[in-house]
Amino acid sequence: MKTMDAPRLVKTRPLLTAQGLSLNYGSVQAMRNVSATVFPGEVLGIVGESGSGKSTFLRCLNLEETPDTGSYTLDLPDVQGNLFDLDRYARRMLCATRIGIVYQNPHLGLLMQHSSSGNVAERLLVAGERRFNVLRDKARGALDASEFPLERMDAPPIDLSGGMQQRVQLAKAIALEPALLLLDEPTTGLDVSVQALVLDTLKRLQQDRQITMVIVSHDLGVIRTLADRVMVMRRGEVVEAGLADQVFQDPQHAYTQQLVHAKL
Numbered sequence: 001m002k003t004m005d006a007p008r009l010v011k012t013r014p015l016l017t018a019q020g021l022s023l024n025y026g027s028v029q030a031m032r033n034v035s036a037t038v039f040p041g042e043v044l045g046i047v048g049e050s051g052s053g054k055s056t057f058l059r060c061l062n063l064e065e066t067p068d069t070g071s072y073t074l075d076l077p078d079v080q081g082n083l084f085d086l087d088r089y090a091r092r093m094l095c096a097t098r099i100g101i102v103y104q105n106p107h108l109g110l111l112m113q114h115s116s117s118g119n120v121a122e123r124l125l126v127a128g129e130r131r132f133n134v135l136r137d138k139a140r141g142a143l144d145a146s147e148f149p150l151e152r153m154d155a156p157p158i159d160l161s162g163g164m165q166q167r168v169q170l171a172k173a174i175a176l177e178p179a180l181l182l183l184d185e186p187t188t189g190l191d192v193s194v195q196a197l198v199l200d201t202l203k204r205l206q207q208d209r210q211i212t213m214v215i216v217s218h219d220l221g222v223i224r225t226l227a228d229r230v231m232v233m234r235r236g237e238v239v240e241a242g243l244a245d246q247v248f249q250d251p252q253h254a255y256t257q258q259l260v261h262a263k264l
């Protein structure tokens, strides 16, 4: 069983605060009044059935999407106010330098025909690094931390396995040591044994670097392995939220009970 690391859960100020996010796509209400707080070094897991609004919420946290209502702040020294008020350039810079994301579909996060090291270096270039040796060394370091086989670092993602592609995405996401790492179904679609290895890497990275993470998965096993806190979504709403161990051991909402028992 996962052991609870108490000090990580007793932090004074949240890093991430999202309040009252709602978003409609035409007549579809993708999110209704969704709020979340994540403290530094914590992992928030978001579970729920397909179409419950998990990815929409994550896209908002990555500033790819702007909700109709709601606010989002990150408690960082040079970042102020509601991030949804930032212009496109400021959003792009904030995402490039402070927020990393790994998508389920590597085509969304990577240039599939470019070298893997080039994909990671691109993130550093956006942040202003121009020295070739530094780019190469930092890309190598990030790939190594993601447990990517370095002898393949010049291969394009299109020639790599799904697990390796996810490691390249991860390396790109952590290359600038982001304050927040967002993971959208990072292991879905991989073979079970590869899933377990990628999960191990995520767990190790989180423990070594204390990265604050928000992970979306429909797989309770993934959430149980990584998350300190859990948020359960259904039809665009949060139906239950709490410490992971509590939610899994004593789910309060009928829908969460159904999810947990279906998994057992």
Ligand SMILES: Nc1ncnc2c1ncn2[C@@H]1O[C@H](COP(=O)(O)OP(=O)(O)OP(=O)(O)O)[C@@H](O)[C@H]1O
Pocket (backbone or CB within 6 Å): 025, 028, 029, 030, 048, 049, 050, 051, 052, 053, 054, 055, 056, 057, 218
């Ligand atoms: N760009 C879009 N245009 C129109 N509707 C959308 C769009 N993105 C999401 N939706 C709708 O919003 C709702 C929430 O979708 P979302 O992808 O956030 O759910 P999810 O919980 O992440 O599901 P899944 O696990 O299948 O990815 C769904 O009804 C979906 O069809």
